Amino acid sequence: xxxxxxxxxxxxxxxxxxxxxxxxxxxxxxxxxxxxxxxxxxxxxxxxxxxxxxxxxxxxxxxxxxxxxxxxxxxxxxxxxxxxxxxxxxxxxxxxxxxxxxxxxxxxxxxxxxxxxxxxxxxxxxxxxxxxxxxxxxxxxxxxxxxxxxxxxxxxxxxxxxxxxxxxxxxxxxxxxxxxxxxxxxxxxxxxxxxxxxxxxxxxxxxxxxxxxxxxxxxxxxxxxxxxxxxxxxxxxxxxxxxxxxxxxxxxxxxxxxxxxxxxxxxxxxxxxxxxxxxxxxxxxxxxxxxxxxxxxxxxxxxxxxxxxxxxxxxxxxxxxxxxxxxxxxxxxxxxxxxxxxxxxxx
Amino acid sequence: xxxxxxxxxxxxxxxxxxxxxxxxxxxxxxxxxxxxxxxxxxxxxxxxxxxxxxxxxxxxxxxxxxxxxxxxxxxxxxxxxxxxxxxxxxxxxxxxxxxxxxxxxxxxxxxxxxxxxxxxxxxxxxxxxxxxxxxxxxxxxxxxxxxxxxxxxxxxxxxxxxxxxxxxxxxxxxxxxxxxxxxxxxxxxxxxxxxxxxxxxxxxxxxxxxxxxxxxxxxxxxxxxxxxxxxxxxxxxxxxxxxxxxxxxxxxxxxxxxxxxxxxxxxxxxxxxxxxxxxxxxxxxxxxxxxxxxxxxxxxxxxxxxxxxxxxxxxxxxxxxxxxxxxxxxxxxxxxxxxxxxxxxxx
Numbered sequence: 001x002x003x004x005x006x007x008x009x010x011x012x013x014x015x016x017x018x019x020x021x022x023x024x025x026x027x028x029x030x031x032x033x034x035x036x037x038x039x040x041x042x043x044x045x046x047x048x049x050x051x052x053x054x055x056x057x058x059x060x061x062x063x064x065x066x067x068x069x070x071x072x073x074x075x076x077x078x079x080x081x082x083x084x085x086x087x088x089x090x091x092x093x094x095x096x097x098x099x100x101x102x103x104x105x106x107x108x109x110x111x112x113x114x115x116x117x118x119x120x121x122x123x124x125x126x127x128x129x130x131x132x133x134x135x136x137x138x139x140x141x142x143x144x145x146x147x148x149x150x151x152x153x154x155x156x157x158x159x160x161x162x163x164x165x166x167x168x169x170x171x172x173x174x175x176x177x178x179x180x181x182x183x184x185x186x187x188x189x190x191x192x193x194x195x196x197x198x199x200x201x202x203x204x205x206x207x208x209x210x211x212x213x214x215x216x217x218x219x220x221x222x223x224x225x226x227x228x229x230x231x232x233x234x235x236x237x238x239x240x241x242x243x244x245x246x247x248x249x250x251x252x253x254x255x256x257x258x259x260x261x262x263x264x265x266x267x268x269x270x271x272x273x274x275x276x277x278x279x280x281x282x283x284x285x286x287x288x289x290x291x292x293x294x295x296x297x298x299x300x301x302x303x304x305x306x307x308x309x310x311x312x313x314x315x316x317x318x319x320x321x322x323x324x325x326x327x328x329x330x331x332x333x334x335x336x337x338x339x340x341x342x343x344x345x346x347x
Numbered sequence: 348x349x350x351x352x353x354x355x356x357x358x359x360x361x362x363x364x365x366x367x368x369x370x371x372x373x374x375x376x377x378x379x380x381x382x383x384x385x386x387x388x389x390x391x392x393x394x395x396x397x398x399x400x401x402x403x404x405x406x407x408x409x410x411x412x413x414x415x416x417x418x419x420x421x422x423x424x425x426x427x428x429x430x431x432x433x434x435x436x437x438x439x440x441x442x443x444x445x446x447x448x449x450x451x452x453x454x455x456x457x458x459x460x461x462x463x464x465x466x467x468x469x470x471x472x473x474x475x476x477x478x479x480x481x482x483x484x485x486x487x488x489x490x491x492x493x494x495x496x497x498x499x500x501x502x503x504x505x506x507x508x509x510x511x512x513x514x515x516x517x518x519x520x521x522x523x524x525x526x527x528x529x530x531x532x533x534x535x536x537x538x539x540x541x542x543x544x545x546x547x548x549x550x551x552x553x554x555x556x557x558x559x560x561x562x563x564x565x566x567x568x569x570x571x572x573x574x575x576x577x578x579x580x581x582x583x584x585x586x587x588x589x590x591x592x593x594x595x596x597x598x599x600x601x602x603x604x605x606x607x608x609x610x611x612x613x614x615x616x617x618x619x620x621x622x623x624x625x626x627x628x629x630x631x632x633x634x635x636x637x638x639x640x641x642x643x644x645x646x647x648x649x650x651x652x653x654x655x656x657x658x659x660x661x662x663x664x665x666x667x668x669x670x671x672x673x674x675x676x677x678x679x680x681x682x683x684x685x686x687x688x689x690x691x692x693x694x
Contacts, residue, residue: 068625240616254624269587269616277601277632278415285624 010037014077014107015324020064023264024332027325029062030078043114045094045122047084049104050347051317053135054080054324054340055169056233056331059261068287078106078324081140082344083131091117099127101134106324108344120292129306131347133313136339137173137306138299144288145173145231146298148253150181151291152284153229157182160223162242165233166207167194167314169339170255173302174231175204176311183229186222188215188238190334197337202312210238211334219245226250234259236268243272250281262332314338357384361424361454362671367411370611371679374672376409377425386435390461392469393435396451397694398664400428400482401671401687402516403580403678406608415634425453425671428487429691430478438464446474448481453671455691467639476653478694480660483686484520484653485646487635492520492578493645494638495600497528499631500576504529507570509589512580513554514541514661516686517602520649521578522551523658530576533569535562535585537681544684549659557585558681566592573597581606583615590619597628609679661685 011034018031040046061072061079072079082104086094091114094100102122104110112122125134136142148170155161161178165171166187175198178185187198187207195207208218215238219227226247232239235257246252260267276283291298305311316336318327321344330336358381365378387393408419408426419426429451433441438461441447449469451457459469472481483489495517502508508525512518513534522545525532534545534554542554555565562585566574573594579586582604593599607614623630638645652658663683665674668691677683 235621254621256624257621260621267618267621269618269620271614271616273616273620273630274582274601274604274607274614274632276630277603277634280632280634280637282629282631283620283623284629285621285627287624287627290627 010109011035012037012107012109013321014105015321016077017062017072017074019074021062024262024329025059025062025325030325031075032322037109038111040088040090040111041113043091043117045086045091045100045112045117046088047100047102047104047110047112047122048087049082049084049108049110049344051084051132051135052080052082052104052106052324052342052344053139053141054328054331054342055141056256056258056261058328059332068289080104080106081135082110083125083134084110093117094122094124099125099131101125101139106321108321126303129303130313132315132317132339132341133306135341136169136315137176137302137311137313139169140288141169141339142173142302143291143295143298144255144286145170145177146302147288147291147294148255148286149174149177149229149231152253152286153231153251155181155183155229158184159228160184160186160225160247161229161231162186162188162219162223162227163231163233164188164210164238165256165258166198166204167337168233170233171231172198172202172312172314172338176202176305177302178229179203180305180310184223186219188218188234194337197314201314215241229253231255232257235270236260239270240272243270243275246275246279246281248279248281250279252276252281252283254283254285258332315341317341317343319343357456358382359384359454359456360668361452362668363424364409364419364421366421368409368609371609371676372406372409372672377672378422379669384456385458387437387458388460390438391464392433392438392441392447392459394431394447394449394451394457394459394469395434396429396431396455396457396691398430398479398482399451399453399671399689399691400486400488401675401678401689402428402488403603403605403608405675406679415636427451427453428482429457430472430481431457440464441469441471446472446478448472448486453668455668473650476650477660479662479664479686479688480653482688483516483662484523484649484658484660486516488516488686489520489649490638490642490645491602491633491635492517493524493649494635494641495602495633496521496524496576496578498638499600499633500578500598502528502530502576505531506575507531507533507572507594508576508578509533509535509566509570509574510578510580511535511557511585512603512605513545513551514684515580517580518578519545519549519659519661519685523549523652524649525576526550527652527657531570533566535565535581541684544661548661562588576600578602579604582617583607586617587619590617590622593622593626593628595626595628597626599623599628599630601630601632605679662688664688664690666690
């Protein structure tokens with residue numbers, strides 16, 4: 001057990017939710033606060049934030065009302081997962097210097113109490129694989145892609161898998177994993193650069209540029225036998241177009257709907273949902289937390305692919321805690337290229 | 348084998364699809380024709396139509412374009428399933444006088460060729476249970492309800508099942524079967540009379556009158572633990588309201604969307620479909636034909652309940668082939684009370 005490091009005098013910069021946004025969040029929705037860095041409590045640890053994961057789901061957490069997890073309270077530090085380093089520990093399982101993955105929130109230092117450690121709310125990571133992949137293919141997005149594709153999608157060799165947000169965190173895991181499982185994989189991403197990368201670097205069979213308006217023709221061209229599995233991260237018009245191309249018994253995994261998160265009008269429901277009837281197909285939602293007891297198995301498999309070079313992990317790293325409000329918006333404009341990560345301190 | 352009955356001189360009145368409707372079908376979409384009654388071909392039978400099944404799916408068959416079965420061609424006799432009596436037979440499996448269930452189409456006499464008999468496109472029925480139940484709980488609607496509820500819905504004792512079109516053919520089967528399987532059952536139907544019947548005669552726990560605008564409040568009141576299974580025959584606003592009340596792991600069976608079939612604007616997609624994500628729920632389509640090899644097992648079970656009086660079958664019988672164009676519309680106004688059947692000849 002390490003002796004607690006005295007941090008008196010150090011300050012912890014934090015970003016708190018000041019108000020609930022209507023449409024896209026703006027800087028006015030956030031409060032920048034500073035408080036002294038706290039010592040870890042009995043059985044707890046203190047973690048210095050290195051990288052924070054910026055995710056589309058964050059937009060949902062900013063809304064009032066019950067979802068799959070409670071909203072962030074007004075005045076609270078914004079919720080975020082991250083990778084950090086233990087700088088003080090009163091828990092024998094963690095030593096100063098350990099790299100960890102945990103809910104660190106949008107702040108420079110995070111105190112993790114003993115009860116959070118007990119319910120596996122923090123775990124040590126192997127920095128030998130890099131740090132940012134632990135927020136990407138080895139993190140929650142990777143787990144989401146892994147269990148969504150394998151447990152909900154049930155891919156079979158030779159089937160055609162389409163994934164939207166293909167260059168994003170979940171999308172790159174889904175597509176590469178589907179290739180490893182012997183599927184034909186077609187991505188949908190925004191812009192030629194992302195599409196080229198998805199095909200040339202990740203090995204997808206094709207990638208459709210939705211920003212070039214290619215979705216309808218692209219699906220027809222690249223999915224000549226139809227779509228057996230659609231992993232949907234975007235919703236909206238793209239979901240509707242894919243629904244017109246599904247095969248009998250197709251599986252549609254509803255992981256997200258980033259195109260709809262900043263709507264100020266009602267969500268656009270999939271007008272072509274009766275294609276589910278005609279094709280005896282299934283549309284099913286996934287929330288990654290349900291698979292928590294199987295994360296170690298999934299991480300072991302994905303880490304094996306990473307080491308072998310058969311799986312790649314690309315992160316788009318932006319510097320500086322204070323850029324958080326604007327950096328988050330890159331997700332909704334599709335500006336990020338790879339999993340969006342905020343670097344809070346030098347690693 | 349029966350000797351063919353000479354029917355020369357008799358005429359067969361038929362109703363043919365003259366044009367494809369936009370919105371609700373009108374009399375102008377139909378052609379009334381008459382042709383001589385044909386003798387059965389070698390190995391075939393000739394059936395006199397007694398009752399025809401009028402179903403919401405018919406509206407879809409009138410549209411151009413591929414669906415789960417091909418559309419009715421312009422100029423063809425309108426497709427319909429029915430119950431009739433064999434009046435001439437050149438097939439040893441069928442005797443004159445046998446009651447049968449088959450695709451008879453909207454006409455007075457139907458010639459069933461040998462190849463249709465070989466692919467089980469006609470089967471003998473037991474008139475001891477009545478004739479019209481063979482178009483209702485013992486017919487395709489019953490099969491749809493049986494396999495949709497049991498195979499797709501996977502009901503467990505104590506779960507809450509909601510079914511729309513509760514007084515219709517599929518709805519009455521689903522609700523009564525769910526009660527027999529130990530579920531709490533809440534129907535949705537149009538008008539107080541239907542709702543009362545569903546509760547008092549069929550034994551549902553409650554029934555919500557959608558025409559009285561009770562759906563939102565009714566779901567809250569009658570499904571205090573949420574909706575585990577929703578069997579959807581109607582789509583539209585009701586589907587969206589149910590989506591706000593589903594439980595974690597809920598199953599939504601997409602059987603039809605009668606509220607949308609006569610739209611001249613695009614189908615209204617379920618705006619609340621992201622409830623599938625939050626609740627890890629599933630929406631899945633069913634087409635009854637996929638279960639054809641298991642119809643005999645389902646019919647045996649349902650016939651057993653009918654004989655025991657634990658299952659009821661209510662049909663709304665309208666007289667006269669010539670009333671077909673107007674009678675069909677009762678489905679879309681919700682005027683029919685029970686499974687809609689057209690009586691073509693006295694039984």
